[in-house]
Amino acid sequence: MKITISQSPKNEGQTVTIGAWLANKRSSGKIAFLQLRDGTGFMQAVVAKSDVSEETFQLAKSMSQESSMYITGKIVEDTRSAFGYEMQVSDIELINEAIDYPITPKEHGTEFLMDHRHLWLRSKRQHAVMKIRNEIIRATYEYFNENEYVKIDPPVLTGSSAEGTTELFHTKYFDEEAYLSQSGQLYMEAAAMAFGKVFSFGPTFRAEKSKTRRHLIEFWMIEPEMSFVDHAESLEIQEQYVSFVAQSVLTNCKLELDVLERDTSKLEMIKAPFPRISYDDAVTLLKEKGFDDIEWGEDFGSPHETAIAEHFDKPVFITNYPAAIKSFYMKPDPERSDVVLCADLIAPEGYGEIIGGSQRIDDLELMTKRFEEHGLAGEAYNWYLELSKYGSVPHSGFGLGLERTVAWLSGVDHVRETIPFPRLLNRLYP
Template sequence: MKTTINQVGQFVNQEVTIGAWIANKRSSGKIAFLQLRDGTGFIQGVVVKAEVEEDVFKFAKSITQESSVYITGKVRADERAPSGYELTITAMELIHEAVDYPITPKEHGTEFLMDHRHLWIRSKKQHAVLKIRNEIIRATYEFFNKEGFVKVDPPILTGSAPEGTSELFATKYFDEDAYLSQSGQLYMEAAAMALGRVFSFGPTFRAEKSKTRRHLIEFWMIEPEMAFVEFDENLEIQEQYVSYIAQSVLENCQLELKTLGRNQESLQKIQAPFPRITYDEALAFLHKEGFDDIEWGDDFGSPHETAIANHYDKPVFITHYPTTLKPFYMQPDSKREEVVLCADLIAPEGYGEIIGGSERINNLELLEQRLNEHQLDPKAYEWYAELRKYGSVPHSGFGLGLERTVAWMAGVEHVRETIPFPRLLNRLYP
C-alpha cells in the first residue's frame, strides 16, 4: 500500500511504501535509524540487520543525507515518537543519491542558511513554520468565507499609493510611472462599495531600508474592507479573526508547535475580546514606565510597543492616534478632530504591530482637503474620491501582516523564517 507519512496512522501493523528523503541517520551496531521526510511530515524508520536481507542493511548504513528512496515497512504505534508512529523497514529502493549535501546536522551561520534557503526549508523547524503559515492562510479563507466576505484581487501595479510614494518600488508602465503595490486598500474600498464585505490576500512591497527582525521588503497582507461598518465593529471583527486563526493553529498544528518548542499557554489566551487603550493612555503608561523621550504626536517604536504589550497577556489595541501620524484616508474622531478613528493591534511577546486599521473618510470635501494636506496629486486619486461622490457610506477596514503573525504564533525570532524565500534589504537570492 503506497501512502504518505501523515497518513500512516491508518495502517498500523500493515506494510506500506512511502516515497521519502533521508533527513538524517544514525546506526548502533546491528540497527540503523533513518529519519525520513516526505513533505507531509517526518517519521523514524528502523532497519534491524537480523530481519532484512544483507544488502538492505548495507544500503541503510551507506545511504547519504537527502538521498531520495522508496521505503517499504511495517507501521508501528510508538508513544515515544513525535508523530506517534514508527516504521520497521523491510525493503529500500534508491531513487537518487545525494552527494555532499551542504546543510549538515551541525550549527550553520544565518547567512549560510539564507544562501541555501532553497534547501533549508527542508529542515524540521522550517517545515513546521511553513506548515503553520499554511494553516493561518487556510483559516483566513475559512473565517472570511463563513462571515460572508467576498475575495477580491486588487492590482499589484498601481499608478498611486495609499500612503505616498516615498517607500515604493517605481517602475515604468510603458510611458507612465507605476509602482509595486504597498497595499490593496484603496481598491478594496471600491470593491466594498460593490460587494459589501470583501477581503484580499496578496503580496505587498515596501522599499523601506530597515533591517529589523520584523521587516521584509516583500510580504503578504490580508486586507478586508467593509461597507456600513464603523470603528467599534471593525475592532470586533479584527479580534474575532485573530482569535479564530490562533485557535485553528492550536487545533491543527500540535506537532509543529511542539517541534518549535512553542509555549502554547500564551496562544490559548488569544480569545476575543482584546484590551483597548487610547494613544493618550498608552503615552501616559510609557511615561510612567520611564520612557521620558516620547511626546504627544510622536509615533511609537518597537521598544514602546513591546513595553505596552508586556503589560497584557493578549494582543492589545492602541486606538485614536494623532491625525498627523496616520495616512490621509482615516476618519477623524467627531468629538476630537486631532485624532483619528484608527487602531494598531500589538501582539504580545515583543512581536509588535500585526494589524493596522481604521474607519475611512466618507466625506468628499474632507478627503480632498486631506489629499491637499498630504501634497498628493488629486488627479491620481480622482477615482478614489468618486467613491465619496456616488453613494458614500461609513466604511472601515484593516490590514494584517501575514509574516509577523506567523512569527508570533510559531514563536520564531525573525520574519525571514516565516516566508519560503524572503526578500530582505541585502538579499534577492535565491
C-alpha cells in the same frame, strides 16, 4: 499501497510504501534508524538486519543525507516519538543519492543558511514554521468565507500610493510611471462598495531600508474592507479573526509547535475580547514606565510597542492616534478632530504591530481636503475620490501582516524564517 507519512496513523498494521528523503540516520550493529521526511511530516524507519536483504541493510547504513527513496514496511505504533508511529522496513529502493549535502546536522551561521534557503526549507524547524504559516492562511480563508466575505484580488502594479509615502518601488509601465503595491486597500474600498464585505491576500512591497527583525521588503497582507461597519465594529471583527486563527494553529499544529518549543499557554490566552488603550493613555503609560522622551504627537517605535504590550496578557489595541501621523484616508473622531478612528493591534512577547486599521473617510468634502493637504491631487487618484462621490457609506478596514503573525504564533525571533524566500535589504538570493 503508497501513502504519505501523515497518513500513517490510518494505516497502522499495514505494509505500505512511502516516497521520502533521508533527513538523518544512525546505526548500531544490526539495526539502522532512518529519519524520514516527505513534506507531510517526519517519521522514523527502523531497518533490522534480520528483516531485510543484506543489500538493503547495507544501503540503509550507507545512504547519505537527503537521498531520496521509496521505502516499504509495516506501520507500527511508537509511543516514544511525538508523531506516535514508525515504520518497520522490509525494502528500500534508492531513487537519487545526494552527495555532499551542504546543510549538515551541525550548527551553521545565519548567512550560510540564508544562502542555502532553497535547502534550509527542508529542515524540521523550517518545515514547522511553514506548516504554521499554511494553517494561518487556511484559517483565514475559512473565517472570511464563513462570514460571507468575497475575495477580491487588487493589482500589484499601481499608478498611485495607498499610504501616500515615498517608500515605493518604481518601475516603467510602458510610457507611464508605476509602482509595486504597498497595499491593496484603496482598491479594496472600491470592491467593498460593490460587494459589501471583501478581503484580499497577496504580496506587498515596501522600499524601506530597515534591518530589524520585524521587517521584510516583500511580505504578504490580508486586507479586509467592510461597508456599513464603523470603527468599534471593526475592532470586534479583528479580535474575532485573530482569535480564530490562533486557536486554529493551536488545534491543528500541535506537532509543529512542539518542534519549535513554543509555549502554548501563551497562545491559549488569545481569545476575544482584547484590551484597548487610547493613544493618550499609552503616552501616559510610557512616561510612567520611564520613556520620558516620548511626547504626544510622536509615533511609537518598537521599544514603545513592546513596553505597552507587556502591560497586558493579550494582544492590545492602541486606538485614536493623532491625525497628523496617520494616513490621509482615516476618519477623524467626531468628538476630537485631532485624532482619527484607528487602531494598531500590538502582539505580546515583543512581536509588535500585526494589524493596522481604521474607519475610512466617507465624506467627499473632507476627502477632497485631505487630498489637497497630502498633495494627492491628480488623475491617478480620481477614481478613489469618486468612491466618496457616488453612494458612499460608513466603512472600515484593516491589514494584517502575515509574516509578523507567523513569527508571533510560532515563536520565532526573526521574520526571515516566516516566508519561504525572504527579500531583505541586502538579500535578493536565492
